[in-house]
Amino acid sequence: MKFETKAIHLGEEPNLEAGGYGDAVMAIHLTTTFARKQVDVPTQGYEYSRSGNPTRDALEKRLAGLENAKFALAFASGLAAETNLILSLLKPGDHVLAFDDLYGGTRRLFNRVFRERFGIQFSYVDARNIEMMKLSIKKETKLIWLETPTNPLLKICDIQAIAEIASEKQIIVVVDNTFLSPYFQKPLDLGADISLHSTTKYMNGHSDSVGGCLMLNNQTFYEKLKFTQNAVGAILSPFDSYMILRGTKTLAIRMKQHEANALKISQFLEKHSKITKVIYPGLESHPEHHLATRQMSGFGGMISFELNAPLNETKQFVERLKYPLIAESLGGVESLVEIPALMTHASIPKEERAKIGLSDNLVRLSVGIENVEDLIEDLEQALDKV
Numbered sequence: 001m002k003f004e005t006k007a008i009h010l011g012e013e014p015n016l017e018a019g020g021y022g023d024a025v026m027a028i029h030l031t032t033t034f035a036r037k038q039v040d041v042p043t044q045g046y047e048y049s050r051s052g053n054p055t056r057d058a059l060e061k062r063l064a065g066l067e068n069a070k071f072a073l074a075f076a077s078g079l080a081a082e083t084n085l086i087l088s089l090l091k092p093g094d095h096v097l098a099f100d101d102l103y104g105g106t107r108r109l110f111n112r113v114f115r116e117r118f119g120i121q122f123s124y125v126d127a128r129n130i131e132m133m134k135l136s137i138k139k140e141t142k143l144i145w146l147e148t149p150t151n152p153l154l155k156i157c158d159i160q161a162i163a164e165i166a167s168e169k170q171i172i173v174v175v176d177n178t179f180l181s182p183y184f185q186k187p188l189d190l191g192a193d194i195s196l197h198s199t200t201k202y203m204n205g206h207s208d209s210v211g212g213c214l215m216l217n218n219q220t221f222y223e224k225l226k227f228t229q230n231a232v233g234a235i236l237s238p239f240d241s242y243m244i245l246r247g248t249k250t251l252a253i254r255m256k257q258h259e260a261n262a263l264k265i266s267q268f269l270e271k272h273s274k275i276t277k278v279i280y281p282g283l284e285s286h287p288e289h290h291l292a293t294r295q296m297s298g299f300g301g302m303i304s305f306e307l308n309a310p311l312n313e314t315k316q317f318v319e320r321l322k323y324p325l326i327a328e329s330l331g332g333v334e335s336l337v338e339i340p341a342l343m344t345h346a347s348i349p350k351e352e353r354a355k356i357g358l359s360d361n362l363v364r365l366s367v368g369i370e371n372v373e374d375l376i377e378d379l380e381q382a383l384d385k386v
């Protein structure tokens, strides 16, 4: 079955047997608990919705299929998925080697919760530098944490090369695949052990559900993750599970349009005299453009850029835009714009941001699927006044 077909049918096969109604879409099983006939026989294996729920199970089946994985688990948010992963696979004293440009909330979780409170070690390295990655592995290193492309600088690292180094040393490789969605990148096919998403973004695609997921092939890891999920309770609700089932049906066509729009906008920005820098993996000027072409099947819908103007003028430019909403998050059908240093990445200290090249006036644009001519016209009028 090809991607688009899986995204519509997997997990949502109608029940045409006696007792089924033939629903074309999955029912939202709001029930918290499941009645049974016999005391020791749960009905179709279901006991209590924290441990298992048919709507969530349907979604997990779909999610696994989209990344060619055996297993998937759905969580209450992307950060809940990350927390569950660390709680399941690490213990105090273990070391995580992470890409130095990560979503701000992921770094906050690592540093302020797991390092300060639970004694897990983290070091941050530019994962584009394979030699540096090798040198940074310690005997306590249990996990390599990658985000590619990164948020917000869209740096791209070589998943396959890093997975090869990691497997020699039995280190688990996690890839946050939120920025591309499984439509454009499948980390497990490239040798990663676990793929992670904030389903809040492209998977849902309509800015109306917060969630997260993990996809993987290793049964032992899956059992540990599933145990922790039930023990900790960080599950995705039945309603949100339905929302992601619905969202994934249009993932392929949405991603194609996000990419087509982003490519045109990045080319427009690159030629504009008031723009000093445009970062988009689809541009030949992107430092990892060739790796992106090999590793990803598309370049996604995220663009970061800098204006030839100080921060206050950059803020005014953003505030003059008519269509993109000034908002955190990304991956919705509507364009969203933000200044990471003041919004999504404000929790990272300024010196840390400077070290990785995140300037105060960098603008991040999550390109929506509006008409691209309207979006370009809007950017043009806002830039004219800079």
Ligand code: PLP
Residues within 6 Å of the ligand: 077, 078, 079, 080, 103, 105, 106, 147, 151, 176, 178, 179, 197, 198, 199, 200, 210, 211, 212, 329
């Ligand atoms: N990973 C990436 C790349 C993100 O951009 C985000 C949120 O912005 C997360 C993880 C966290 O996801 P959530 O907000 O669903 O907890």
